[in-house]
Amino acid sequence: MTSLLPCPFCGGEAEVEFYSVKKNMHCCDVCCKDCNARGEQFRTYNTDEAIEMARDAWNRRV
Numbered sequence: 001m002t003s004l005l006p007c008p009f010c011g012g013e014a015e016v017e018f019y020s021v022k023k024n025m026h027c028c029d030v031c032c033k034d035c036n037a038r039g040e041q042f043r044t045y046n047t048d049e050a051i052e053m054a055r056d057a058w059n060r061r062v
C-alpha cells in the first residue's frame with residue numbers, strides 16, 4: 001500500500017477523508033490537516049477503489 005505524500009503546499013500531514021453523498025455512495029478525497037488543501041474527489045460505491053484513486057491523484061500532484 002502506497003502511503004500519502006505530504007501536502008504539496010505546506011508540507012503538512014495529509015489524510016484520506018470520506019463522507020456520504022447519498023445512500024451507499026461515498027465521496028473520497030485527500031485533505032491536508034494543516035492548510036485544508038484538497039485533492040481530487042471521487043464518488044464511488046467501492047471504498048477501496050476510492051481510496052486508491054484519491055491517493056494516486058494526490059501523490060501525482062506533487
Ligand SMILES: [Zn+2]
Pocket residue numbers: 007008009010011012032033034035036037
Ligand atoms: Zn497543507
